[in-house]
Amino acid sequence: MSYDASNFGVVTGSSALATVVLLTITAIIGFRIGRHNVVDVTWGLGFVLIALVCALVGEGSAWRRWLLFVLVAIWGLRLALSMARRSAGKGEDPRYEKMLYDAGGNRTLVAIRKIYLTQGLALWFVSLPIQVSAAAGGTLNWLACVGIAVWVLGVVFESVGDKQMDEFKSDPANKGAVMDRGLWGWTRHPNYFGDSCVWWGIYLIVAGYWPGALTIASPIVMTYFLVFATGARLLEQHMEQRPGYAEYRQRVSYFLPRPPKKQNSTS
Template identity: 70%
Template sequence: MTFDLSNFIAVSGFSLLAVVVLMALTAREGRRQGRVSVVDTTWGLGFVVIAAVAAVVGDGMAWRRLVLLVLVAVWGLRLARHMHRRNAGKGEDPRYAAMLEKEGGNPTWVAVRKVYAVQGVALWFVSLPIQVSAAAGPGVPAVAVVGILLWLVGFVFEAVGDRQLAAFKADPANHGKVMDRGLWAWTRHPNYFGDSSVWWGLWLVAASAWPGVLTILSPVAMTYFLVFATGARLLEQHMAQRPGYEAYQRRTSYFLPRPPKRGAA
C-alpha cells in the first residue's frame, strides 16, 4: 500500500469542513457568553475532531490511524477540560480584551477575523501530519515508537505542570508569589514545552511512513506559536512586573528543561 493522494484530499477536505463548523459553533457560543476565550477549549477539541475524521475517512494503515486518534484524543480532551475548568466563571481573557480594544470596530467581526478564523487555519495546518498519515501506507514502526515515547514525555510535562500550577494557585499562602517548584524549577514553561513535545512526537508517528516527513512545518509552527507568538512570550511580558520574577528568570531555563542555576538570586 502506498500513499493515496485522492484519499488524502478527502481526509483534508472533511477535516477543513469540520474545523469551519466547529469554529462557527464556537463563535456563536462566544457571542452568547460575551467572551472570546471560549475558543481556548475548542483548540484541544478541534484536533480530536480532525483525528477522528482522519481515522474514519482515511484508508492508510489502520494501526497508525488508531494510534494517532488515541494519542490526540488523550492529549486534546485533557487540554480542553483543563482550559474549560480554568476559564469557567471568569470574564474575558486580558489578551483577547486588549486585542479587541486595539482593533476597534464591531467586536464580533474582529473576533471572527482575528481569533476564530486564525485559530481555525492554525488547527488545520498543525494537524497536517495526522491528515497525511491517514492516507499513507506501511512505514517504519520503530520511528513511530520513538514518536510515541516523545509524546509521552510531552504529555507528562504538560499535565503535571498544569496540575502543579493549579495546586500552587489554590493555596492562599502563595498569592502574588512566583511558581518555582516541581517542573517549574526546571523550565519556566513546562506546559508549553510539553505541548511542543507532544506535537513533535505525533509528527514522528506520521513521519514513520512516506510522505509524513514532509509535514515538518506543522510541529515547527506549533512550537513557534508556543514559544514566540501567543504562548511563552506573551506570558513573560505579563509576568515581568511580578515581584521575584526577574530572579526566577535568571535561575530557570526559558523553555527547554534543565537543572536550575545555583546561586542566582
C-alpha cells in the same frame, strides 16, 4: 498501499469542513457569553475532531489512524477539560483582551479574524501530519516508536506541570507569588514545552511513511505559536510586572528544561 493522494483530498477536505463547523459554533458561543477564551477549550477538541475524521475517512494503515486518534484524544480531551475548569466563572483572558485592544477597529471583526479564523487555520495546518498519514500505508517502525516516546514525554510534562500549578494556586499563602517549584523550576513554561513535544512526537510517528516527512512545517508552526505567538510570549508580558518574576526569569530557562541557576547568579 503506499499513498493515496485522492483519499488525502477527501481527508483534508473533511477535516477543513469539520474545523469550520466547530469554530463557527465556538464563535457563536464566544460572542454570546462575551468571552473569547472559550476558544481555548475548542483548541484541544478541534484536534480530537480532526483525528477522528481522519481515522474514519482515511484509507491508510488502520493501526496508525486509530493510534493517532487515541493519542490526540488523550491529549486534547485533558487539555480541553483543564481549560474549561480554569476559565469557569472568570472573565476574559487578559491575552485576548490585550490583543483586541492593540488591534483597534471593530472588535467583532478583529475577534473573528485574529482569534477564530487564525485558530481554525492553525488547527488544520498543525494537524496535517495526521491528515497525510491517514492516506498512507506502512507497518510499525522504529521512528514511530520514538515518536510515541516523545509524545509520552510531552503529556507527562504538560499534565504534571498543570497539576503542580493548580496545587500551588489552591494554597492561599501563594497568592501573588511566582510558581518556581517542580517542573516550573526547570522551565518557565512546562505546559507549552509539553505541548510542543506532543506534536513533534506525532510528527515522528508519521515521518517514516511517505509523504509524512514533508509535514515537518506543522510541528514547527505549533512550536512557534507556543513560544513566540499566542503562548509563552503573551503570558510573559502579562507576568513581567509581578513581584519576583524578574528574578525568576534570570534563574529559570524560558522554554527548554534545564537545572535552575543559583539564586546568587549574576548571569
